[in-house]
Amino acid sequence: MTAALQTHESIIRDGRDDRDARSADAGSSPAEPLDRARAAAARVTDPEMPMLTLVDLGVLRDVAIEDGRVVTTITPTYSGCPAMATMRDDLQRELQDAGFEDAEVRVSLTPAWTSDWITEEGRKALKGAGISPPGQAPRHQGPVALTLMPTNRALTCTLCGSANVKLSSEFGPTACKAMYQCLDCLEPFQHVKEI
Amino acid sequence: MTAHDTNEPSINIDHDEAGANIEHGESENAYSGLLVNDASWAFGTDFEDPLAGVDTTVPEGVDSRELGVYCQMLGDDALIFSQRISEWCSNAPDLEEDIALANIALDLLGQSRLLLARTAAADPSLVPQLPEGSPVPDEDRLAFFREDLQFRNVRLAEVPNGDFAEAVAKILMYSTWRLAIFERLQSSRDSVLSAIAVKGVKEMSYHRDFAGRWVLTLARGTEESKARLLSALDGLWPLWDELFETHPIEASVAAAGIGVDPAEVADEAGVILDQVFAAAGIDRPERGALAGVRGQKGRDGLHTEALSKMLADMQVVARQYPEGQW
Numbered sequence: 124m125t126a127a128l129q130t131h132e133s134i135i136r137d138g139r140d141d142r143d144a145r146s147a148d149a150g151s152s153p154a155e156p157l158d159r160a161r162a163a164a165a166r167v168t169d170p171e172m173p174m175l176t177l178v179d180l181g182v183l184r185d186v187a188i189e190d191g192r193v194v195t196t197i198t199p200t201y202s203g204c205p206a207m208a209t210m211r212d213d214l215q216r217e218l219q220d221a222g223f224e225d226a227e228v229r230v231s232l233t234p235a236w237t238s239d240w241i242t243e244e245g246r247k248a249l250k251g252a253g254i255s256p257p258g259q260a261p262r263h264q265g266p267v268a269l270t271l272m273p274t275n276r277a278l279t280c281t282l283c284g285s286a287n288v289k290l291s292s293e294f295g296p297t298a299c300k301a302m303y304q305c306l307d308c309l310e311p312f313q314h315v316k317e318i
Numbered sequence: 319m320t321a322h323d324t325n326e327p328s329i330n331i332d333h334d335e336a337g338a339n340i341e342h343g344e345s346e347n348a349y350s351g352l353l354v355n356d357a358s359w360a361f362g363t364d365f366e367d368p369l370a371g372v373d374t375t376v377p378e379g380v381d382s383r384e385l386g387v388y389c390q391m392l393g394d395d396a397l398i399f400s401q402r403i404s405e406w407c408s409n410a411p412d413l414e415e416d417i418a419l420a421n422i423a424l425d426l427l428g429q430s431r432l433l434l435a436r437t438a439a440a441d442p443s444l445v446p447q448l449p450e451g452s453p454v455p456d457e458d459r460l461a462f463f464r465e466d467l468q469f470r471n472v473r474l475a476e477v478p479n480g481d482f483a484e485a486v487a488k489i490l491m492y493s494t495w496r497l498a499i500f501e502r503l504q505s506s507r508d509s510v511l512s513a514i515a516v517k518g519v520k521e522m523s524y525h526r527d528f529a530g531r532w533v534l535t536l537a538r539g540t541e542e543s544k545a546r547l548l549s550a551l552d553g554l555w556p557l558w559d560e561l562f563e564t565h566p567i568e569a570s571v572a573a574a575g576i577g578v579d580p581a582e583v584a585d586e587a588g589v590i591l592d593q594v595f596a597a598a599g600i601d602r603p604e605r606g607a608l609a610g611v612r613g614q615k616g617r618d619g620l621h622t623e624a625l626s627k628m629l630a631d632m633q634v635v636a637r638q639y640p641e642g643q644w
Contacts, residue, residue, distance in 0.1 A: 202517050203428025230370050232432070232513035235520065266501060267523045269590055271530050271597055293524055294418035298425065302414065318520040 156223075160193045161186045163221035170209040171297050174252040177210060181240025184231055193218055193226040198236045201298040201318075238299070238317050253281045255303065255314040280305035281312045368431050368457065369510065374439035377507045380574040385508065386441030387470070388571045390460070391617055393433030394471035397461055398625065399492055400426035401632055402479060411482050418528055422489065425521040432514045434460045439510075453643055454636075462636035466619075466626045473608065473616040474557040476625040483536050483543065484550035490529035491554060494590050495561045497522045498583035507575040530594045537598035548600060556608035562587070565617040 164186045169175045177183035177197065185196040195214050199207055211228040218226040238257035241249075246256040255278050274293065279286050285307040292302040293316070300313040376382040403423040410416035438445045438456030445456045446463040454462070474492060479485060500522065503515035536543040562584035564572075571577030595602055614620040636642075 199428070199517075201425055201428060201521060202432060202514070203424040203426070205424070228370075230368065230372060232369075232372055232517065233509065235513065235516040263519075266586070267497060267519060267526075269530060269593060270527045271534055271594065273531070274527075292414035292418055293528055294414070294421040296417065298421055302417075316524070318524075 156193075157186070157188050159221055160188065160195075160218060160223055160226075163217045163223070164193075164195050164214055167210070167213045167217050170206045170213065172249070172252070172254070174248040174254075175241075175245050177214070179242050179245030179248060181236060181242065181245075182210065183214075193223040194229060195226060196229045196231045198231045198234075200236050204298060236318075238315060241315070249315060250281060253312055254300070255279075255281050255312060257315040257317045260317040274301075276314070278303060278314060280308060280310055282310040283308040367455065368435045369439060372510060372513075374436070374510055376440055377509075377576065380508070380571060380576045383441045383444070384567055384570050384574075385576060386437045386444045387567050388577045389433045389437040389440060389511065390444060391470040391565070391567070393430045393437060393457075393460070394469045395475050395492075395496070396426040396430035396433060398469065398471040398628070399475035400424075400430060401628060402475065402477075403485070403489070405479055406485060415482070419485065422525050422528070425518075425525070429514060429518050429521070430461075431457050432510075436508075436510050436514070448640060452640060454640060458636070462633045463640075466621055466629055468619060469621065469625060469629070470617050470619055471621075471625075472557070472560055473622055473625075474554065474561060476616075476621060476628060477554070477557065478624045480550055480553070481546055482532075483546040484553070486529045486532035486536070487547060487550040487554055489525060490533055490594065491558060491561075491591070493522045493526040493529060495580075495583070495587050497526055498587045498590075499578045499580060502578045502583065506577065511576065526590075533594055534598045537600050544600075548603075551600075552603045552605060555603035555605040559607035560615050563615070563617075568617075 164183060165176060165178050167177050167183070169177060169180050169182070172180070180200070182197050182200060183195065184198050185194075187194050187196075195218070197207070197210055197214070207230070214228050215226050237260045239260045241257065249256045258276055273290050276290075277286070278288050280288055280303075283305060285305055287306045288303050289306055290301065291304050291311070295302045295313050299315055299318075301316050302311065303314050304311045376385055400423045403419050403426070406416065406419040406423075408416060410419055434457035437460060442456075444460070446459045448454055448459060448463065474488065477488070497519065500515040500518045504512055504519060506512040506515065533547060536547040538544075562580045564579050564581045568577055568579055572579035572582075592602065610618070611620045
């Protein structure tokens with residue numbers, strides 16, 4: 124993976140004091156270890172939707188260097204998301220490959236993840252993979268309203284673009300997706316739910 | 319071949335074409351490469367502490383034991399109900415519903431994990447003691463190494479599954495009650511409980527809608543589907559009132575601004591359920607509440623026989639191999 128490491132043009136930048144950064148990588152300029160750590164963390168993809176990086180998904184909240192150790196912070200999409208352990212392992216492995224031993228992965232529960240955090244890049248990547256990206260997440264003022272009619276989303280088929288689609292289930296193959304079917308081309312497809 | 323000499327069981331036995339056992343050296347183990355970081359307890363989810371990096375300081379003005387027990391009550395509700403719903407796996411009427419039920423169970427399991435981890439962080443003395451060096455994390459100790467009388471879930475969560483109508487009726491009752499509680503719990507002074515509630519509200523809104531829609535579908539479906547739904551609601555109704563009875567611990571943590579007194583949400587939850595019943599064209603069942611034993615119910619650790627049987631099933635492998643690692 125070393126070929127993928129970012130190298131900065133201005134290798135020699137001195138005079139700035141950054142104890143944390145220097146102890147993580149004493150041989151280079153102060154800001155560089157953090158940049159490299161960020162770049163490494165940004166390469167990690169979601170284990171269940173590998174077309175998305177953790178950044179695209181909005182799950183990677185922070186990358187920092189504390190006392191010479193890289194500390195990344197992730198937040199679960201759903202409380203029972205079984206991919207959290209894999210995300211942690213993948214982050215640690217990618218950082219290790221980038222020269223950061225012993226990176227710590229923290230979990231942050233607040234603020235709670237929302238599908239609104241999926242980036243534009245992420246939405247494009249989802250679409251490209253045949254997965255319908257989420258619309259805007261509901262904002263609750265007061266009690267959550269009971270909805271007894273099927274959720275009405277303005278979606279188009281990810282294969283043929285038809286708007287003539289039908290919700291087949293609000294629960295899909297992963298916690299974060301609903302299932303749809305196109306009534307024109309009959310393609311079944313997944314939709315990332317708004318939460 | 320020490321395993322044979324000492325007559326100890328060996329679990330890594332392959333057979334060649336002639337049926338003879340093939341011995342594997344440690345280096346040939348196909349799974350050894352998968353142990354990236356460290357071997358972990360075989361029954362957990364491999365993420366050492368679900369609250370790693372979360373500030374679990376107990377807020378001022380609340381007894382840490384009471385906070386711990388309160389989280390255990392909520393965590394046990396979610397764990398036991400999750401286990402019940404997951405029994406539907408591969409048994410639902412169609413694939414979509416099977417997946418929906420599994421997803422609901424997964425959300426509840428995640429909530430339970432966070433809540434039981436909160437219990438352990440608030441008051442470590444509530445966590446069952448295991449021999450030193452045990453690889454079992456705290457929330458799994460709470461899930462797998464407590465006896466039935468130590469569980470504090472409401473009894474609705476433990477009743478044995480019936481047909482699909484019973485499943486959706488039960489999920490509607492549970493999530494209507496629980497959503498009303500979690501909506502208030504979002505403003506808990508305990509930042510961990512508040513965070514768990516904020517996520518839980520998003521998840522359980524889907525659960526309640528799912529169940530409500532199916533109740534409507536079954537009520538307006540055939541004579542058979544309507545009869546089954548009414549029979550399911552009738553059977554579950556005696557457990558509705560218990561959801562809104564205030565246990566002294568709940569009263570105490572509610573007064574401290576940490577928890578929610580369930581009695582407070584009774585009216586709101588009742589109104590929502592009545593909305594579903596009205597849309598479905600059915601009446602609220604008329605059944606009295608299921609009595610406790612000398613006044614004690616689920617929150618006090620007194621349960622129906624169904625919980626003991628479920629725990630036997632849920633806990634047996636973990637208890638058989640408390641040191642099991644992979």
